[in-house]
Structures are given as structure tokens and as C-alpha cells.
Amino acid sequence: MVRGDLGRRGFVLGGLTTGALIAAPGIGWAGERPGGGAVTDGVASPDIIDCAGWGARPNSAIVPIWNQRPVKILVHHTASANVADTSRAAADRVARAIQNFHMDSRGWLDTGQHFTISRGGFVLEGRHRSLEVLRIGQRQVEGAHCTGQNVVAVGIENEGTYIDQDPPGALWDSLRTTCAYICGQYGIAPTELYGHRDFKNTICPGDRLYGMLPRLRSEVAEVLGRRVEEADTHKASWPLLRAGDTGDAVLAAQYLLRDAGVRTNADGRYSPATVAAVTEFQQATGAEEPNGILGGESWPVLARTVHRTAEAGSDAARAVGVLTAGRSAEAVPETVDHPAWQDLLGTSGSPVNTAVDPAGPPQ
16 A cells, blocks of 8 residues: 555555656567567466456556566555455455556556455456566566556555454465566566565555565575575665654654754654654655655655764754664764664665666666
């Protein structure tokens, strides 16, 4: 789910990027390799139900296709009910409901994500041509599942809400198999699997499913027959803060908000006043949806580089001090940049693939 507010339910995904290279069937591509095929590790394709199979409506405009491979996978949840009906018919209904919402309420040309996995483990094509292009393994259908990632990442929606519940086994098995197949087709490393919240201020894909991503990376690597070090299954990230949270991370964020010129309490409680302060900051910095949730879109803007000695006494330095209390001086760098912030916040890990959508059509 994008536009990550916890209280709302429905199939809500990110905005559509612009400037894509639009292709029609039968049209050639500049720079295409003669006889080029997928980059594959020999992983068998899962059974994926195409758009015709679940009764999709026609897309309302030509689906943009880029002559480049995606470099990562983004995992989402639909933030809908964790239904007991795990039948094929239920999976088809979910796919149709998502498409109807995206086309009728969002005004998009088609479903936003590339693939959908139902609670029964059925894998369905989302946006038209996603399956066809995946089979080729050379191109990318532009999606609408996460602004900034729609060309460079494959989006997978998982039916249900996984904030305080784990996904059912059938869904998990299909997610693992689907991710492995996508990685094999496009040459994506099994460690390049992310949650929606890594790039946006959203709870998606839910605390429980997000917490299972290291396991997913490891299991996908196993399917691909690759060895991945445990440390590499944990990616650097930003803590997701929301109403009701307390602690040092909240207090540090409050000091950083003050440093940015936003008036707020500095009491370590993510109160309504802090929600309002974060929303004000998001509005001022052009966040896609100012919602008061502090996640992967706003943290990198808020956590500016701090030079501790030169800025002693500033609110930014106070934020560093909150997180370094009890640490030896040698353990804290003089210059606190993004990796250092993530280390202090307890969310460091292997580097994140920072590729974003191209600004325009490929040359």
C-alpha cells in the first residue's frame, strides 16, 4: 500500500512517473541485442495467471515499456482484510478490485503493480504486458506502485494486512518463488528485495512482512543456488515512526525537526503535535503525501549531515547526542552522514540500491 496511512483500507499505490518510452507490439527498440534473451539462473517460472485469465479490463492507454531491465523488487501489501477465502475465484476478485480502484478512483491507465499474490498463493499479472515482458527478461513495463521506482523496480502486491500478522504459508511460498524467477530473468541480486516503506512514508508492507524481508532474501538466494552472507540479507534502512511511538529515535527526530525550523515538542513521544510537525515538514519539503508518518522518503531529507564539533549546541547536534548517549567518543564519527545516522538509529546494514526512475526516455 502506498500513501501509507494505517487507518485507511483499500488498494492504494504510488503515482505514475512520466517521460517513459512508449512501445507498441511489433515495434523495434534502439540498441536491442540481436537474439538477446533473459539473464536467467534456470529458475522455473511459477504458474502466473495473466490479465485475460482473471478477467481484466483493457488498459485505457498504451502501457509504457522501457528498453532496460529493472534492478530491484518492491514488496507491498494491499492493506485489505486478511480473508479466509483462499480460492482461485477470490484471487480473481482481488485483482479486479485493485484494477477498478486504480482506474476508476486513481485515474490510472491500468493496475499499478506488476504482479499480485493472493492469500491462497495464486500469482496474477497486474498491469497488462508485465508477464509478457518478464518472460523476455530484457525490458520493463512502467508501473505505478511507488513513485521514483516504477521503472527500476518490479512491484509485487500481497493480499492482506501484515502489520501484526504473518502472511499465510501459501502466499509466502509464492512470493519466494516469484521473486526468484524475477531475479533470474533480470539478473537481479537476491539481496535487492525491498519494502515499499524503504522509499516512501508508508507502513506498507506491514511491520511483520517487512521484518521478514531478510528471510525472503536468504530463501530467494537459496532457490537461485547462491550463497548470501547473513549480514547482506539486512539492508540499511530508516526507522518507521508514527503516532504512538516513543523513545530516543522519536526524540532525535523532534530535535531534527526543530533544526529544520519546525516548532515541536522534544519529549520523545510521537504525539498529535509531532504528527502535525512531521506533516508540516513533509509539506515544506515536497513529500508525495504529507501524512505525518516518518519513513524512507522523509528521513533522508530530515537527517542532514552534521559536523559535531562545529555545530555543538545546535538542535541537530542534540539529536546526535540523544542517540550517542552511553557510547564511547571513539564510536561516534565527527561527521554524521546518512550511514552514520542509520547506525545510530540501529537500522544500518548492507548498502541500498539507490537507483531511481530515469528523468526521460532512454537514449
